[in-house]
Amino acid sequence: MEPATIGTLISGIKGTIDITIAALRARDEAKANEMANAINDQLAKLYGALFDAQQNALASQERIQTLVNEASALKSELDEFMRKRIELEKYELTPVSEGPVLYRLKVSNASEKPAHYRCPSCVDAGKPGYLQPATKGLRMYLICPDCRFEYAAGFLPPPDYSKLIERMA
Numbered sequence: 001m002e003p004a005t006i007g008t009l010i011s012g013i014k015g016t017i018d019i020t021i022a023a024l025r026a027r028d029e030a031k032a033n034e035m036a037n038a039i040n041d042q043l044a045k046l047y048g049a050l051f052d053a054q055q056n057a058l059a060s061q062e063r064i065q066t067l068v069n070e071a072s073a074l075k076s077e078l079d080e081f082m083r084k085r086i087e088l089e090k091y092e093l094t095p096v097s098e099g100p101v102l103y104r105l106k107v108s109n110a111s112e113k114p115a116h117y118r119c120p121s122c123v124d125a126g127k128p129g130y131l132q133p134a135t136k137g138l139r140m141y142l143i144c145p146d147c148r149f150e151y152a153a154g155f156l157p158p159p160d161y162s163k164l165i166e167r168m169a
């Protein structure tokens, strides 16, 4: 097989990975699974082509190594995206008190980590976006350390004056 054909296979895989990532961002599970299967088929063809190329005495060893590295890098990119996707399945989009919709750790995963929220725009951009609580006066906020966005999370409960009233009585 000619190196140009191997390059075409790699371009095809890269294109399919882009479609897969777009489908995952659009939460189109059926399309993402279809594309993941297509990637596996394309990788099998690529490995076959690379094997054929290695058998060809005229093929340049350096070129083959570059192509193997490219295939490996694409596989790593896909593995990393899949890892993030599996991690994100532990969360559900949920509105907090004043309206913003955030990723919240599902109750079924609460034994793994303490309850927390993640910033949807940073998560969609592939960043962690673990929101940190903060207060300004009586208002509570959740601040994203990645994009610095402040999500209004409502009001603190009023202070408990019952002990003071008991002492005054």
Ligand SMILES: [Zn+2]
Residues within 6 Å of the ligand: 119, 120, 121, 122, 123, 129, 144, 145, 146, 147, 148, 149
């Ligand atoms: Zn953010």
